[in-house]
Amino acid sequence: MAVLPIVLYGNPVLREKSRAVEAIDRSTKDFVADLIATLKDAEGLGLAANQVGVANRIFLVDLSPLEPSEEIRVFINPQIIETSGELEYEEGCLSFPEMFHLITRPEFVTIRATDLSGEEFEIKADGILARVILHENDHIDGKLFIDYITPMAREMISGKLKKLKAASAA
Numbered sequence: 581m582a583v584l585p586i587v588l589y590g591n592p593v594l595r596e597k598s599r600a601v602e603a604i605d606r607s608t609k610d611f612v613a614d615l616i617a618t619l620k621d622a623e624g625l626g627l628a629a630n631q632v633g634v635a636n637r638i639f640l641v642d643l644s645p646l647e648p649s650e651e652i653r654v655f656i657n658p659q660i661i662e663t664s665g666e667l668e669y670e671e672g673c674l675s676f677p678e679m680f681h682l683i684t685r686p687e688f689v690t691i692r693a694t695d696l697s698g699e700e701f702e703i704k705a706d707g708i709l710a711r712v713i714l715h716e717n718d719h720i721d722g723k724l725f726i727d728y729i730t731p732m733a734r735e736m737i738s739g740k741l742k743k744l745k746a747a748s749a750a
């Protein structure tokens with residue numbers, strides 16, 4: 581298990597539409613173990629594969645920093661089945677250090693995915709779980725949370741975004 585470097589905004593891999601995972605083999609399992617180590621190290625709530633530079637359709641959700649009984653969830657080749665409602669909530673992203681924004685997203689989501697043992701599962705989520713699932717699922721389609729903020733808010737953070745871009749190009 582290794583902690584991998586997290587790529588920052590400006591790295592083109594964050595805008596890539598990720599490829600489906602074809603087999604949950606040794607290398608996929610090793611990669612997911614690294615992804616888990618990376619998320620734990622960063623103390624985030626979620627992490628998508630392309631945030632460590634690998635454009636595969638995998639993401640993690642880990643609510644244990646908020647609720648210690650929570651276990652890490654692995655989503656492979658996820659598919660959003662249904663969303664409903666609307667909720668404004670503050671979001672951050674490991675690829676945008678120190679940036680937090682109020683983002684409006686659906687309040688409820690039903691998602692189907694494959695777990696590490698190759699089993700398909702479906703969950704209906706609300707609250708913070710739904711929020712993190714929707715944020716991470718966007719990542720694997722190359723979508724970022726700043727895509728949802730108003731042009732005015734975007735203008736206000738343009739300096740920070742430029743700095744991040746410059747840092748990720750260095």
Ligand SMILES: [Zn+2]
Nearest residue numbers: 672673674675
């Ligand atoms: Zn993110």
